Amino acid sequence: MPGISGGKNYHHGDLRNALICAAVDLAGEGGPERVVLREAARRVGVSPTAAYRHFDGRGELLRTVRLHARARLAEAMERAAAREPGADDPALAAERRLAALCRGYVGFAVEHPGLYRAAFGAVRPAPEEPPAGAPRPPEPEIRAFTLLKDALEALGRTAGRRPAAGAAAWSAVHGLSLLLLEGPLRRLPAQRRDDVVETTLAMVVSGARAR
Amino acid sequence: MPGISGGKNYHHGDLRNALICAAVDLAGEGGPERVVLREAARRVGVSPTAAYRHFDGRGELLRTVRLHARARLAEAMERAAAREPGADDPALAAERRLAALCRGYVGFAVEHPGLYRAAFGAVRPAPEEPPAGAPRPPEPEIRAFTLLKDALEALGRTAGRRPAAGAAAWSAVHGLSLLLLEGPLRRLPAQRRDDVVETTLAMVVSGARAR
DNA sequence: ACGGAATGTTCATGCGGTCAACATCGGGCA
DNA sequence: TGCCCGATGTTGACCGCATGAACATTCCGT
Known part of the structure; x- marks a missing residue:
């Protein structure tokens, strides 16, 4: 329901969406730490505290x-996977799809560093564990x-399977993305980066094949 | 040379070290964002701006x-690797060492989340690229x-080899660590985590074997 | 038409980073 | 020996940010 984009009636109308858009822009520009309430409000042309009518903070x-x-x-x-040509051999097709998804993943991270970081970076400080017993929102x-x-x-x-294989693959692409983005693999020339x-x-693929 | 620990002569003497210790403590408690100049100074019993005599900021x-x-x-x-028993077969020994190093890596991350994050998390905003041409400090x-x-x-x-294999392995353990620490794999029960x-x-190992 | 809920605004607090001006203190040099 | 400077701290001040409280406005349903 919270239409992400549509916002026309800015300045008054659907501040919530306007703020979200501004915030997404900010994240795109400088990652999560750049998402500053006041700045978002400023961009939308509204007083800082107005945001509190729509967000907890x-x-x-x-x-x-x-x-x-x-x-x-x-x-x-998905776009990356969709572009991938199919294959007669289902196993091959599966491998290709996996690889394409991973490339799409890393590609997105490299192209939109800020957004990527915003997507997964921790939002400290937020480890407030409810007393234990409170049903955590799924x-x-x-x-x-x-x-x-x-x-x-x-x-x-x-091929073989393994329950935690998904997490392993994810770890690889996630780690790779971060190392490339903000880690020591930053300034890698594009050529070596692809390598x-x-x-x-x-x-990842070999890990999936290996039972 | 900047002796990390030794600091005795606080309050006056080697403030720099005292501040570093305090800052490391802070990072250990709450990660990089918890490293706050004023707080470090406070803990050392010195005025906030005193830190500027020893750090740029x-x-x-x-x-x-x-x-x-x-x-x-x-x-x-290294400790983790050292604990690992050797093996007659050099290939097996190599595999074991690799696995042990990785376990040590993730283990450290899980045991010292704050420090781990401080070790690799980006220190925004710092993408100030010198005009291009300035020799970057290695x-x-x-x-x-x-x-x-x-x-x-x-x-x-x-076994087979591959130039970027190191980065791939690193990606895996790094990504895994972050997913476990602050990512969606946070609250995983220890059992499944080990899995x-x-x-x-x-x-990682299979990737290293696969040529 | 009216009253209240929704939505903004203004003020005020407190924290953190950082700068400039001032205070100290310990040496080293004249 | 004694004075002056530089290293090291301290105070005070400024600015941005997150947030909360109190006040103003709008707009809608009864």
Whole structure:
């Protein structure tokens, strides 16, 4: 329901959406730490505290941005997979799809560093554990993960399988993305970067094949 | 040279070290964002601005902490590897060492989340690229990475090899660590967590074997 | 038409980073 | 020996940010 984009009636009308858009822009520009309530309000032309009528505070705004970012990531992955040509051999097709998804994942991260970081970076300080007993709101599905997992399962149908394989694959692409983005693999020339990406993909695929 | 620990003569004497210790403590407690200049100064019993006599500002303090954290991580990895029993078969020994290093890596991350995050998390905003042409100070070696790379090379001597294999392995453990720490794999019960870790390790090793 | 809920605004607090001006203190040099 | 400077701290001040409280406005349903 919270239409992410549509916002026309700015300045007065659907501030919530306007703020979200501004915040997403900010995240795109400088990652989660750049998502500053006051700045978002400023961009929308409204007083800082107005945001509190729509969000609990910066934290919730950030969480909303994160949802968007995750959705965009998943879209990028699916687009990448869709572009991939099929194959007669289902096993091969599965491998290709997995690889394509991973490339889409890393590609998105590299192209939209800020959004990617916003998608998964921790939003400190938020480890406030409710007294234990309070039913935690179920973490919403993370499509990027689901996509990977499903691709692996498809692969597993023809090869070995392993329950945590999805997490392993995810770890690889996630880690790779972060190392490339803000980690020590930052300033890697594009050429070598692709090399690293492909090697990592090979690792993921081989890990999926190996039972 | 900046002796990290030794500091006795607080309050006056080697403020720099005292501040570093306090900052490292802070990072350990709440990660990089918890490293707050004023708080470090407070803990050392000195005025906030005193820190500026020893650091350029919060950024440099944080960078210093990061170095420490990385060193500690490397130590943890080596300890883990040292505990690993050898093997007659050099290939097997190499595999075991690699796995042990990885376990040490993830173990450190899980045991010291704050420090781990401080070790690798981005220190925004810092993408100030010097006009292009200015010789960038060579990134100091990152031992954790070197350890992994060397272990893989040792493995490669008996199996296939691949240049970017180190980065791939690193990606896996790094990503895994972050997913476990602050990512969606946070609240995973310890049991399943180990499962994920082992599966990821299997992926890394199989990736190293696969030529 | 009216009253209250929704939505903004203004003010005020407190925290953190950082700068400039001032205070100290310990040496080293004249 | 004694004075002056530089290293090291301290005070005070400024600015941005997150948030909360109290006040103003709008707009809608009864």
